Structures are given as structure tokens and as C-alpha cells.
Amino acid sequence: MIGKPEIKIWIRSNTDEVEKFAGMELQRYLFQILDQPVDLVSFPNNISNSPIIYLSGDGQNAPAVFSRHKENLLSDGYLLHGTQNGAFLQAQTPRGLLYAVYGILKYLGARWFFPGPEGEVIPHLKGLELAGLDLIDRPVIQQRGVLIRGTDRYLKEWIDFAPKIGLNAFALETHHGIHDLPNLARGRGLHLRLRRHFFPTIFCSQDEYNLHWEETLVKGYLQSLPDEIESIHIRPADAQGKRCTCAVDSQYSLTDQVMRFTNRMAKVARQVRPEMEYPYVAYQSTWGPPPQVKPDPGVILSLAPIHRCFNHAVTDPDCPINSPYQYNELFDRSGYGVRPIFEEHMKEFDPTTTFVVDYWVDASYFGRGRQKLWDRRIPNIGGILQRDIQFYHSLGISSIWTFVVFVDDTYLEKFTSPLIFQYGNLLWNPDIDLRAGIRDFCQQYLGDESLAEVFPLEEPSDPRDITPEVWDKHIARISKTLSITREKATREKNDLFRKRILRLAKEQEFSLGVMQMYKKEAGTTKL
């Protein structure tokens, strides 16, 4: 046991802001955990070439450089090694060191389940027990991101939360806030991105006058953005445009038109930012590869399967929305399925530069259209999320994103969604045991591990491909879990835990009502 009061955190001097922030985060949380100030000091000499923190129990300097297994760390990986007197935190990069800090804090009992203060669990300890700690960890998915609007209530909280669940990329989906983002994200080691609508819905890929005008706008816009925004994805307005009917352009399919236009804009974008990867976006009306026009160098693929079904994983052969492969003339091309279109795109595009933008944690998605009755409640679909990520990973895709719009304090006052932290955990390691994670969450956040049984992993939300019988099955399940939850709340002595369990019971009542309404509608009208 490393006792009070002599604990010191040693960091390298002249480090970058991420490494410095890592030291300050460790200091800030150890102060809360131990209820005593913890000194942050610099090593007297250049102790190591790679980022390192020495947590010293007796206030003494690190005895020697620790560099075991360093070759295994790769870019975001880290190692933790504890002794009787202290602990080493080591990484190849400053960002890896920040994960090492959160890793050792989790080892000590800290948890980050949701963005904001309500989602944080910080233990109170008399000292630090670190002997025997020996851990090497690194993420499986390379780029792990969330998209949010600059106007969202929890923008700052999400920036703070992202690295705590292992994310390393952060994007705004609107221009608003883009100039503040580098400052807000300082020290977090996040790759910053902008992904927004930029072009009009109708455009012609042949009309030189218009193309030149759009090129001028692209150049000017890219020059106006902060350098810290590493990647910029500008695209046509929602639904990806309508087909141009001019004499030349009408020879091409819509996807070919969009690809021609994309190639043209990518060229001018790369004059401003030579390293820029410019996306061709497959989404709604462009869901399906262009038959004729090929991507130019520097043009990468972004897949956003908004029409997918969340009752099933994208690989589920039984899902009539995700699995079929049939061409038709529907505007949104939802009849094309999801899985086969992913596989077909991978024949034309490099999976390692492809990124997927999905909607698992997007509260705005679950509050519109056919999902409207859910009033923005995200379903418990950890099992579906897991299989989706495993599928994307199996294709070689290494950049995975979700929208997190409207997941803020007003959301967390109503809903308890393990999917929020499961998302980060699964991108770090797609093969984790989700059930074990939920048990830990229930123990730490609700004070009772046995509440894990009330959290399903595959809860239906989409009325398109579900029968009244399946709704019945889930209505029966929720009715049962509701009585379990209410009973636990009655017996819970701790005020905070009881408040949270009662909130959960309220959410279950709400879900029960919504499922009953959907079931009723399914019996009368075609949704």
C-alpha cells in the first residue's frame, strides 16, 4: 500500500500539451480519490525518449527508466506496472499516456459511464495498492470517433468524456463551433474533424460555370478553417442530391454524377490541403457504388447506413432491411440492404481509409420518423452494436463513428443507457464480455450487481420489421424487469442509488408504454 502523504507524480519536462494534460488529469483525480493534494513534478533529467509517468509512493524520483514490452504498445497502447513503491505508466505517444492515466484510475476503481459529472464514479481510498499491477493494453479499431453539433448542450462534456472511454477522434457535423473546437479539445489528444453539408441538393457534374463556382467556394472555405481540424468532409445536402437531367449528365447514374463531382472538388481541396482525404459519401440516394466513375487518388469512402434496422445487426440474415440485395428505383435505396452494399463498396475502395458513420448512440435518430414515439430514447442494443463493429472490423475498416446528438444532461435525467460507454469499450476491444461490463456498471452506478438482468442487449425499437408477437415478448420482459427494479428501489438504503434505480423504473414504464403503442399500431395500420 502506498500511503499518504508523500505521493508525487513525475512527468517529463518540455513535453507536449497532451502529455502535460495526462499528468494533470492523474493529479486531479488522485486528489479526489485520496482527499489530499498530490504534487506534479518534473524529472530532473531527460529520463526517457517516450512518454512516461512515474507515480511515486515515497516522494522519490524514478529509480530508472522503465521500458518493458514497449514494442507492443503501438500508437494508442500503454503499459502499467506497479511495485511496492510506485507505478510506471508508459506509452509510445502522448495520447497513449493519457489512456494509461485513465487505465490506472480505472484499476483504482474510477469509472466514466456517461458524459458529465453524473456519469462519473470516483472511489475514496486511504492509499494506493499498486503492487502486482501489470497491464498492457491497446485498441483494436484505429480511429474511434463521435459526431456532435457545436450547439449541443453537452459539447464540452463529450470532449472531456471521449478519451475516458478510449475514443481518439471527435467531429462537429455543423460549421457552428468549429473555430472553438481546437481550444476546447486542447490536451485531449483527439483527432479533430468537420463533416458537414456544404453543396446544394441539385448540382450538375458537367456545367463548368457552376463547377468553377463551387471550386471557388471550397477553396475559400478550407482556407478559413483552423489548421488543427485534421480532416474536413464537405458533402452535398442531405439525401446526397437529386439526379441532374441535363443532356450530358443524364447519361450517368446519380452515384456516378456524385462521384464525378466529388473527384472534381477533391482536386481543388487538395490544392489547399495537399494531404486531405476527400470523402465520397454513400448515404440514402447514393447508397450503392457508382457503376462507371472511379474514385480519383485521395478520394475515400464514407458509409452512413441511416436506413438500416437497429432491431438487428447488419449481418443478421433474418433482417429484411439489412440483409437483402435487390436493385430498385426507390429514392432512398433502402431496398439495397446494408451488408451487401458494404461488401460491394469494399471491392472499389480501400477499407483502411474508409470510415463508417452509424447512428447507434444518436438520440436525435430515435426521436424522428417511424421512431418518433421513443422521444429520443436510445434502445439497449449493446449486442447489436458489438456484432456491427465486429463486422466492420472484419472488412478491414478502421475508422468507426457514431452520432451522439442530444445525449446531454436532459437525456441523462431521463434515461440510463449503457450503450454510451459500451460504444467506447467495444471500439477499444470488439470482443469484450458485455454482460460483465453491465454487472460492473450496475455495481458501481446503481449499487447492485444483480440489476444487470434488467438490461437487455438486443431491444427492438424499429416498427418496420417486427410482429405483434415479438412486441408481446418484449412487453412481457419489461413488465417483469419493472417489478424487479421497483422492488430493488424499495430496498435500497443509499439515496443516490435509490434515485437512480427509480429513474430506471420510470424509463422502463415509458418503454413499456411505447412498445404497447407500437404493438397496437402494428395490429391496425401498416407502418
Ligand SMILES: [Zn+2]
Ligand atoms: Zn431488422
